[in-house]
Amino acid sequence: MGVNIRALILDVLMEVTEGEAYSHIALRDTLEKYEYLDKRDRAFISRVTEGTLENLIQIDYIIECFSKVPIYNMKPLIRNLLRMSVYQLKWMDAVPDSAVVNEAVKIAQKRGFFNLKGFVNGVLRACARGLDSVTYPSAEASPLEYLSVRYSMPQWILTKWLYQFSFEDVEKMCASFQAERPITVRVRTQQVSKEEIIQSLVSEGVTVLQHPYLDYALKLTGANYLQALTAFRNGWIYVQDVSSMLVTEIAAPNWGDYCIDVCAAPGGKSLHLSDRLKGSGYVEARDISEKKVDLMQENIDRLGVINMQAALKDAMKYDEKSFQKADIVLCDVPCSGLGVIGKKQDIKYKMNPTRLEELVRIQQRILSVSQNYVKPGGVMVFSTCTIGAEENQMNLQYVLDQFPFRLESIDPYIPEALRGRTTAGGYLQLLPGVHDCDGFFLARLRREG
Numbered sequence: 001m002g003v004n005i006r007a008l009i010l011d012v013l014m015e016v017t018e019g020e021a022y023s024h025i026a027l028r029d030t031l032e033k034y035e036y037l038d039k040r041d042r043a044f045i046s047r048v049t050e051g052t053l054e055n056l057i058q059i060d061y062i063i064e065c066f067s068k069v070p071i072y073n074m075k076p077l078i079r080n081l082l083r084m085s086v087y088q089l090k091w092m093d094a095v096p097d098s099a100v101v102n103e104a105v106k107i108a109q110k111r112g113f114f115n116l117k118g119f120v121n122g123v124l125r126a127c128a129r130g131l132d133s134v135t136y137p138s139a140e141a142s143p144l145e146y147l148s149v150r151y152s153m154p155q156w157i158l159t160k161w162l163y164q165f166s167f168e169d170v171e172k173m174c175a176s177f178q179a180e181r182p183i184t185v186r187v188r189t190q191q192v193s194k195e196e197i198i199q200s201l202v203s204e205g206v207t208v209l210q211h212p213y214l215d216y217a218l219k220l221t222g223a224n225y226l227q228a229l230t231a232f233r234n235g236w237i238y239v240q241d242v243s244s245m246l247v248t249e250i251a252a253p254n255w256g257d258y259c260i261d262v263c264a265a266p267g268g269k270s271l272h273l274s275d276r277l278k279g280s281g282y283v284e285a286r287d288i289s290e291k292k293v294d295l296m297q298e299n300i301d302r303l304g305v306i307n308m309q310a311a312l313k314d315a316m317k318y319d320e321k322s323f324q325k326a327d328i329v330l331c332d333v334p335c336s337g338l339g340v341i342g343k344k345q346d347i348k349y350k351m352n353p354t355r356l357e358e359l360v361r362i363q364q365r366i367l368s369v370s371q372n373y374v375k376p377g378g379v380m381v382f383s384t385c386t387i388g389a390e391e392n393q394m395n396l397q398y399v400l401d402q403f404p405f406r407l408e409s410i411d412p413y414i415p416e417a418l419r420g421r422t423t424a425g426g427y428l429q430l431l432p433g434v435h436d437c438d439g440f441f442l443a444r445l446r447r448e449g
């Protein structure tokens with residue numbers, strides 16, 4: 001008997017919304033398990049799962065317009081069944097409404113909810129008929145609700161951002177999370193020139209655009225399977241967001257520098273540093289995850305990098321041997337990841353204020369331990385891929401208050417387009433949609449004593 005692909009989607013949604021699973025992992029596991037499914041079915045599973053999660057808050061709003069039972073009073077399985085069905089009704093014209101409703105009713109019955117068949121049928125039929133007449137919150141009357149429903153963003157995140165940024169900028173950020181974005185790569189010209197790398201990419205059907213911020217950053221579209229490209233296999237390109245490349249720019253390593261990256265995996269910034277050192281100096285790329293350290297070492301070996309090594313080390317534990325040893329210390333600390341929601345939609349639902357507070361404590365611990373490794377006169381770069389004062393500006397202030405560091409202007413190291421109010425003062429909050437990159441925070445500190 002054939003497998004019911006909608007039932008597979010429902011199982012992934014249950015794992016993600018009711019359990020701890022991350023959607024890209026749950027989805028990958030399902031697609032691997034049912035690898036015999038044809039391309040169309042696989043694409044349908046991915047699209048409905050990802051689309052439902054991306055638009056979850058708006059979908060719940062729509063369901064509540066047609067159901068007498070509030071969404072969180074429903075049985076979890078019924079709630080997710082309705083959600084994935086509403087996604088198909090609203091966002092997938094090619095799927096007939098009757099098929100969506102009938103399939104949902106069948107699944108409800110099959111999963112033991114015979115008595116709720118009528119409910120599922122009724123809510124979905126009412127949705128199919130009334131979708132176009134739903135009244136959504138207006139930006140003028142209720143801006144917070146508008147942003148939350150329009151872009152499916154939790155209100156607690158929006159409240160924080162609206163306190164710190166203008167409504168227009170927050171809307172740009174939310175919109176950018178839902179927009180298709182090209183892959184950004186850093187070109188590595190140790191073996192061949194940038195022109196040859198571009199030629200190779202173009203000859204394999206990839207559309208290549210120059211990124212406006214950095215000469216060695218390219219935007220790629222049309223690459224079906226990046227790992228198969230000659231440029232990728234030869235290590236001529238490294239997938240990395242421009243915001244992350246800017247970390248090495250502001251670290252500005254000098255020939256022969258000793259660098260410690262305390263939270264390095266998967267290794268993007270460390271590899272960039274070691275490339276910049278052109279085989280000189282040394283980059284110690286540490287991480288707490290054994291699996292990630294092994295993967296990082298594999299990357300180092302694959303790319304033939306000679307001045308970098310991966311090491312298993314907990315950045316929260318003081319390492320006496322590293323005391324004032326490094327010219328540059330990178331603290332790219334674990335964070336809430338609110339700047340990269342566009343790449344990982346689950347973040348917006350899995351993160352919460354309590355977890356964020358815990359992260360701030362971890363970040364402060366990592367910063368206070370790692371600052372010890374900076375030589376007098378050396379540089380510490382602090383970065384996160386998140387947006388928000390608690391994890392960024394307030395942590396920066398924490399370092400300045402507690403330790404002998406001063407902020408240094410990053411203007412000499414960043415493109416003119418990014419220079420502004422704070423960069424001369426030593427830090428930059430990048431906002432997706434406002435800037436042409438992920439949401440990211442970076443700061444350059446110099447040790448005084």
Ligand SMILES: C[S@@+](CC[C@H](N)C(=O)[O-])C[C@H]1O[C@@H](n2cnc3c(N)ncnc32)[C@H](O)[C@@H]1O
Pocket residue numbers: 244262263264265266267268269270286287288289292313314315316332333334335385
């Ligand atoms: C933001 S990511 C780093 C990304 C990396 N710098 C890059 O550019 O590819 C944060 C990393 O911190 C690591 N991490 C979390 N807690 C840590 C700890 N206590 N000590 C060291 N690494 C830790 C995580 O395993 C994760 O790989």
